[in-house]
Amino acid sequence: MEMRVTDLACARGGLPLIEGMSFTVAGGEALVLRGPNGSGKTTLLRTLAGLQPALSGEISCPPEQMTYGAHADGLKAVLSVAENLSFWAAIHGQRDIAPALAAMNLTELAERPAQTLSAGQKRRLGLARLLVTGRWLWVLDEPTVSLDAASVALFAAVVRGHLAQGGAALMATHIDLGLAEARVLELAPYKAALPVDPGFDEAFL
Template sequence: MELVASDLACARGGVAVLEGVGFTLRPGQALVLRGPNGIGKTTLLRTVAGLQPPVEGRVSVPPEGVAYAAHADGLKATLTAAENLRFWAAVYGTGPAAVERALERMNLMALRDRAAQNLSAGQKRRLGLARLLVTGRPVWVLDEPTVSLDAASVAVFAGMVRAHLADGGSALIATHIDLGLTEAAELDLTPFRAVPRATGAFDEAFA
């Protein structure tokens, strides 16, 4: 499934932050967004994921094709790790095999019966990222996915992304960490910084 962003302008809090952004993300490809804090990486990701409308331009991708992972892990505290993934599998219509694969891929098998509220920050993050595997969606839009992860877990996550790409999926990632994805292209957003101007609209994105 191909994702195409055409001449995008994005706003945060009713003020334009990016303009003229364009790229194509094809199956098997990863694109890493670069740029200083505050430039609008999160705003762009939210726009691509369909969580806020662009000020100008368009994003071409079926809404059911995108899985978005931001800073929140999206966990239910009283459910176990396995129960959390089963919940999301039911939401997305995937089966038990996807849950087991997600637990194994993110090294969570030993924690499958532990309540999410009793997991460490890093373990919660791994579980939140494992949720991507039960969505069944080919385009992953990821905002600083390695927050709270140690070096070993970063490597595990990078392996998960690499396997997703090998299966024909794609990933758009905002990160300051080198994930070791040698196949990934990079897009520096600095040249697309907008001259601040009011857009007349308000959104709740944060960059």
């Protein structure tokens, strides 16, 4: 399995942010996306996940082969931890949620309504969801927000396990995940030139 991105350009709010971007992610690989606030990491991930159209370029992997973890945890507040996971597992044709619960240290919280979880516990549940999708490519936006050091380590182990099974991960993160094997993809070289404002008029200066 491989995702090949070729000469991609994307925009947000009508402004081009990224242009001329090409890279590949293959099964067994983790790619960490780096760039300052506002540089377009979320925009790139949304584009790859098919949530917004690219301005131009090609993405070889269809959204059906990936799972996208956004800033929001995407939980159903009144469902329990186990019910939330079962819901997602059913959508993806999976049954066994026990390994996902155990991997993100949620077994003891299985019966708790999601709305009563702490921010870090909610994030752990959001990440456990990845494990019941069966998708090979994980596209993740700041996956470790709200996690304490122990949970970051748990998550790194989950990612490593996914890679070992031939999966891949593309993650925007500002923190060190402790995944020494991850490649870093800097956004800076692909910063799009700002369009010239055709309505500019010196008389108004």
